Amino acid sequence: MARIALVDDDQNILMSVSMVLEAEGFEVVTFGDGAAALPELTRDPVDLAVFDIKMPRMDGMELLRRLRQQSDLPVIFLTSKDEEIDEVLGLRMGADDYVRKPFSQRLLLERIRAVLRRREARENLDGADDAETTMKRGKLTMDSLRHTVTWAGTPISLTVTEFLILEALATRPGFVKNRDQLMDAAYDDQVYVDDRTIDSHIKRVRKKFKKVDDSFASIETLYGVGYRYTEV
Secondary structure (H helix, E strand, C coil): CCEEEEECCCHHHHHHHHHHHHHCCCEEEEECCHHHHHHHHHHCCCCEEEEECCCCCCCHHHHHHHHHCCCCCCEEEEECCCCHHHHHHHHHHCCCEEEECCCCHHHHHHHHHHHHHHHHHHHHCCCCCHHHHEEEECCEEEECCCCEEEECCEEECCCHHHHHHHHHHHHCCCCEECHHHHHHHHCCCCCCCCHHHHHHHHHHHHHHHHHHCCCCCCEEEECCCEEEECCC
16 A cells, blocks of 8 residues: 655644554654655655645645655645635645645545545556547646646646546536536545535636636536536
8 A cells, every 4th residue: 555644743633644544554654844754755755745734844835845856746735724825836836635624534535545546547647648648628628647737728726626526527518417426526435525515616616717717617507406517
């Protein structure tokens, strides 16, 4: 199984999350801040890391910045901050996903699995033709290998969850996906999320696209039914 690093100054989180991951067969190493984690992660790389953003001595953002100078280690951020700028900055710096505190440990576990699956798929597809991994729908281009999204050529930073939901919708333009189908696309069947969680993700995806194109309207809501993607 994969080796996971947890970096957080909250010892309760380190202990509880470690227990969940180890029960699932993962090997776990823990650190109380970025300054302690950096030399060890450089010397002895892991398969994925979970960083808190707000930590003493060296925060998660700085830790990620330094690691990105020499590594493409998959990283998920944990944070209690509400400012969207932190999420956008973290994704642009190369974070793979973002989970807000307080969080469900089962949800974090599924996000870890999703990022690891995407990393494995990317490694298995090395050398594949770009056409095999790229989907184009009007102004939208999604590359499942590189986990990149553009709208009319402008990059959009999406979390893994947001990417999977948009991919599920855009794969079959014009077809309606209900919330249960979108949950299945983005979450393991052992993780329960309610309808409002999917609605929240859709809202955030729309907001990110509207920042680069105020007329963006390709994700339609069919009240009482679900959502569909319309090519533009």
